[in-house]
Amino acid sequence: MEITSSAFTHNGSIPTRFSCDGENINPQIEINNVPEGTVSLALICDDPDAPGGTWTHWTAWNIKPEILKISENSVPDGGVEGVTSFGKPGYGGPCPPKGQHRYFFHVYALDTSFDLGPETSVDDLRYAMDGHVIDSAVLMGHYER
Numbered sequence: 001m002e003i004t005s006s007a008f009t010h011n012g013s014i015p016t017r018f019s020c021d022g023e024n025i026n027p028q029i030e031i032n033n034v035p036e037g038t039v040s041l042a043l044i045c046d047d048p049d050a051p052g053g054t055w056t057h058w059t060a061w062n063i064k065p066e067i068l069k070i071s072e073n074s075v076p077d078g079g080v081e082g083v084t085s086f087g088k089p090g091y092g093g094p095c096p097p098k099g100q101h102r103y104f105f106h107v108y109a110l111d112t113s114f115d116l117g118p119e120t121s122v123d124d125l126r127y128a129m130d131g132h133v134i135d136s137a138v139l140m141g142h143y144e145r
Helices: 122-129
Strands: 002-004 029-032 040-047 055-063 100-110 133-144
Touching (some): 055 100, 055 122
Antiparallel strands (some): 040 100, 100 133
């Protein structure tokens, strides 16, 4: 499985428009080589360089496996977005207090879907995914203030 973006390359710079300094919208994401048997996809974007520990910027699950592109500034088709470290569901872009941080966009192929609402935290999502991951991929970008 593979995750890419037309907005930035792996290990490249995330453009300002996708951050809190810009439009704060999600970048376009492409998912390729989804394995057979995948029932749904999940997405987690986080920043492990945040001063207080890993900061969750976006979670989404129940994304249909035939969805190969998530358009910028959109909710993935069929997907449910969960609560991030910003305290609300939906995408929250890079917003480091200072310096350069890494932002990891993880995509997971799952053998099930979940009956979880938008109040679901990343910890609850990870718990639900345990034992259901068929494959995963990651795309990492940098952002600096």
